[in-house]
Amino acid sequence: MRILVTGAAGFVAYHLIHSLLKEGHVVVGVDNMMSGQERNITDLKSEFKNQFSFIRADINELAPAAIAANPEWASLLSAQTNAAAAKNFERVYHLACPASPPIYQKDMLHTLDTCYIGSRHMYELAAAHKARILIASTSEVYGDPEVHPQPESYRGNVNTVGIRSCYDEGKRAMETMGFIYAEQRGLEVRTARIFNTYGPRMSPIDGRVLTNFISQALAGEALTVFGDGQQTRSFCYVEDLVRGLRLLMESKTTDPVNLGSQFEFTILEMAEKVVHWINPKLTIKYLPLPKDDPKVRRPNTSRAKELLGWETKVSLEEGVGKMIASFKDDLARKG
Ligand SMILES: NC(=O)c1ccc[n+]([C@@H]2O[C@H](COP(=O)([O-])OP(=O)(O)OC[C@H]3O[C@@H](n4cnc5c(N)ncnc54)[C@H](O)[C@@H]3O)[C@@H](O)[C@H]2O)c1
Numbered sequence: 001m002r003i004l005v006t007g008a009a010g011f012v013a014y015h016l017i018h019s020l021l022k023e024g025h026v027v028v029g030v031d032n033m034m035s036g037q038e039r040n041i042t043d044l045k046s047e048f049k050n051q052f053s054f055i056r057a058d059i060n061e062l063a064p065a066a067i068a069a070n071p072e073w074a075s076l077l078s079a080q081t082n083a084a085a086a087k088n089f090e091r092v093y094h095l096a097c098p099a100s101p102p103i104y105q106k107d108m109l110h111t112l113d114t115c116y117i118g119s120r121h122m123y124e125l126a127a128a129h130k131a132r133i134l135i136a137s138t139s140e141v142y143g144d145p146e147v148h149p150q151p152e153s154y155r156g157n158v159n160t161v162g163i164r165s166c167y168d169e170g171k172r173a174m175e176t177m178g179f180i181y182a183e184q185r186g187l188e189v190r191t192a193r194i195f196n197t198y199g200p201r202m203s204p205i206d207g208r209v210l211t212n213f214i215s216q217a218l219a220g221e222a223l224t225v226f227g228d229g230q231q232t233r234s235f236c237y238v239e240d241l242v243r244g245l246r247l248l249m250e251s252k253t254t255d256p257v258n259l260g261s262q263f264e265f266t267i268l269e270m271a272e273k274v275v276h277w278i279n280p281k282l283t284i285k286y287l288p289l290p291k292d293d294p295k296v297r298r299p300n301t302s303r304a305k306e307l308l309g310w311e312t313k314v315s316l317e318e319g320v321g322k323m324i325a326s327f328k329d330d331l332a333r334k335g
Contacts, residue, residue: 002026004077004089004131006059006122007096009036011202012136012194014044015238016093016245021048028076028089032058035098037203059096059118060110064128079128091249092126092133094119097171099138101164101290102207108166115170116177123181123189132188134249137175137256139195140168144294149264151300152193152256162292175256182254190248195260195299199238199319200326210235210320213271214327217278227289229268234261234298237319240312247308258299261312273316278324 007013008029044052067073097114098104104111126133142150143158158168181187198210216223244259275282304310
């Protein structure tokens with residue numbers, strides 16, 4: 001198949017694209033590099049020479065007329081008709097959007113634009129290609145949840161005017177738009193509500209909790225825990241997530257589906273585990289809790305299990321072990 005992946009230089013997209021290319025699919029990636037890593041693109045290009053093309057662009061700029069006016073974009077992204085229609089995309093995985101709070105909060109309007117305007121462009125593109133589109137939504141649509149664990153039927157407790165709302169409300173609008181495109185334009189839309197995911201190739205400086213802990217521990221620094229560390233999260237290994245995304249894409253399921261781990265830890269427990277695994281002499285430093293930080297977070301994954309036959313397979317010990325090993329390799333490469 002010919003497949004478009006947005007946010008191609010990002011953490012999840014790297015693993016997704018790698019799995020698609022390994023099976024012989026042809027992938028076009030788009031990314032503006034705001035939170036992606038250059039080496040993800042160069043590594044994919046060198047391992048899969050003729051199967052992978054990359055466009056450096058902001059999806060907010062990829063309106064249909066702008067694509068048509070730019071020869072490079074048009075040759076890779078424009079829908080063809082008649083005989084050339086075989087070259088059209090059959091699938092669009094729409095992952096573009098920074099996932100890390102410090103990054104998406106730097107330019108909140110841009111984040112909101114990415115979720116709304118950028119997503120609108122990607123729905124239009126998918127419609128022109130008659131492609132099925134999967135959108136990377138998030139557990140953040142549940143906000144600071146009053147129902148625990150969160151099933152897809154829970155409608156959330158989101159602050160419309162907080163520091164996380166550009167992302168949370170942006171993703172909610174992206175879901176709404178997907179519903180409208182499906183209802184009124186006949187587009188095939190799949191909605192993944194992704195919960196905290198981790199693994200190799202997360203950017204060590206993106207400020208997400210596990211990357212912070214591992215980077216700090218490997219540098220011999222104290223681990224920083226926000227608040228008293230009693231807020232909970234569940235952590236899904238990226239290989240499990242990618243399997244879930246691909247199963248969802250190829251399923252008939254049009255309702256949103258939670259993808260995440262069932263195993264819930266307090267942030268303090270996670271910090272203590274990382275200390276234990278990397279260097280038991282390290283200490284933990286407490287910082288003020290950021291505003292609107294959710295107190296609990298764990299998916300109800302019954303729908304994924306029932307409709308996709310999906311559940312996580314990789315244990316936290318195994319997954320974090322792989323992530324620590326890859327962070328050590330990266331440090332050694334940098335010298
Ligand atoms: N990783 C998680 O725990 C998690 C949880 C919930 C949802 N998600 C969603 O999954 C997707 C991928 O997350 P990730 O962890 O790989 O994040 P990431 O930040 O590593 O990747 C996102 C990629 O999108 C690119 N991007 C951002 N805005 C763009 C724009 N306007 N135009 C083009 N490219 C743009 C970034 O440069 C980056 O390469 C995101 O949509 C995120 O919201 C991830």
